[in-house]
Amino acid sequence: MELHLKIIGILLIAVALVHISFPKYFNWKQELSALSIINRQMMYVHSFFIAFVVLLMGLLCLTSASELIGTALGRRICLGFGVFWTIRLIVQFFGYSSKVWRGKIFETVVHVLFSVIWVYLSAVFLSAYLA
Numbered sequence: 001m002e003l004h005l006k007i008i009g010i011l012l013i014a015v016a017l018v019h020i021s022f023p024k025y026f027n028w029k030q031e032l033s034a035l036s037i038i039n040r041q042m043m044y045v046h047s048f049f050i051a052f053v054v055l056l057m058g059l060l061c062l063t064s065a066s067e068l069i070g071t072a073l074g075r076r077i078c079l080g081f082g083v084f085w086t087i088r089l090i091v092q093f094f095g096y097s098s099k100v101w102r103g104k105i106f107e108t109v110v111h112v113l114f115s116v117i118w119v120y121l122s123a124v125f126l127s128a129y130l131a
């Protein structure tokens with residue numbers, strides 16, 4: 001289980017770093033230009049903090065895997081992370097329209113890849129809680 005948490009740590013750090021490419025990849029400068037300044041800034045600020053929290057989750061898993069599985073507090077943290085990533089998995093299928101990815105090779109690969117990652121995170125964190 002400790003190895004899985006360390007793998008998750010690396011995955012989450014990678015996911016956090018991918019957020020750096022979002023503004024350019026999603027063409028936020030043009031796409032968000034019609035929004036009010038507060039809505040535009042909320043996109044940037046919220047995306048930053050989502051990435052930051054994911055980075056911190058990753059660092060916690062990478063540096064404190066034994067404490068996450070070996071203490072009552074750690075297992076409760078794993079439960080919280082497991083619930084979080086399970087909800088994120090559900091959002092992957094019901095929060096985004098399939099029009100975003102269906103029929104597009106790259107987007108479909110990304111959709112499937114992240115679905116698998118969310119399943120893995122959910123399963124490991126919930127298993128760590130139950131262990």
